[in-house]
Amino acid sequence: RKEVEQDPGPFNVPEGATVAFNCTYSNSASQSFFWYRQDCRKEPKLLMSVYSSGNEDGRFTAQLNRASQYISLLIRDSKLSDSATYLCVVGPPGSSNTGKLIFGQGTTLQVKP
Amino acid sequence: DADVTQTPRNRITKTGKRIMLECSQTKGHDRMYWYRQDPGLGLRLIYYSFDVKDINKGEISDGYSVSRQAQAKFSLSLESAIPNQTALYFCATSDWGSTDTQYFGPGTRLTVL
Numbered sequence: 001r002k003e004v005e006q007d008p009g010p011f012n013v014p015e016g017a018t019v020a021f022n023c024t025y026s027n028s029a030s031q032s033f034f035w036y037r038q039d040c041r042k043e044p045k046l047l048m049s050v051y052s053s054g055n056e057d058g059r060f061t062a063q064l065n066r067a068s069q070y071i072s073l074l075i076r077d078s079k080l081s082d083s084a085t086y087l088c089v090v091g092p093p094g095s096s097n098t099g100k101l102i103f104g105q106g107t108t109l110q111v112k113p
Numbered sequence: 114d115a116d117v118t119q120t121p122r123n124r125i126t127k128t129g130k131r132i133m134l135e136c137s138q139t140k141g142h143d144r145m146y147w148y149r150q151d152p153g154l155g156l157r158l159i160y161y162s163f164d165v166k167d168i169n170k171g172e173i174s175d176g177y178s179v180s181r182q183a184q185a186k187f188s189l190s191l192e193s194a195i196p197n198q199t200a201l202y203f204c205a206t207s208d209w210g211s212t213d214t215q216y217f218g219p220g221t222r223l224t225v226l
Contacts, residue, residue: 044203044217046214046215087155087156101158105153105155
């Protein structure tokens with residue numbers, strides 16, 4: 001089983017749609033969670049951290065379900081510019097703070113006019 | 114100017130050649146990382162360094178070596194390149210005590226013929 005699993009997609013949605021991605025992780029002791037965005041042939045960039053209480057940044061909402069070991073990302077009112085690959089990322093277990101992140105393979109989103 | 118730079122950006126080489134990929138950062142971060150990205154596999158950690166005197170193997174270090182010449186510089190070497198090392202290579206940095214957020218360079222696309 002992969003440590004971080006995502007549906008690779010692609011998810012094809014029209015502009016204005018709401019789309020949600022899920023990601024599961026295998027290590028129940030993991031403490032930090034993130035969504036990164038990667039445009040085609042470019043470097044990954046942090047989109048948002050995921051907190052236990054859930055967090056929202058504009059049209060983006062991230063949630064964490066520790067009991068089921070999954071993370072979600074919801075994008076409302078999709079824009080053409082949201083087209084990218086979204087990487088689910090999990091930090092090290094416990095309080096080790098080793099800086100070693102585990103990356104999912106990514107979910108590709110294509111927003112169509 | 115970019116905070117994390119990588120050279121070269123693209124490289125085509127032949128099997129058996131020695132290749133060095135270089136990474137420089139102006140963020141003042143102590144931690145630096147080398148990843149490779151392959152289609153369908155996500156980012157995988159090759160080596161990481163928490164300071165100039167600290168080098169650690171990652172998930173897939175075989176066939177690679179690194180050198181941390183200074184806080185700001187971290188280079189990756191392929192001593193004898195082979196075709197399955199064809200990939201997109203990213204350098205990243207993070208700050209000690211941060212929430213594990215990593216900042217990536219633009220990547221080096223390496224092709225080994």
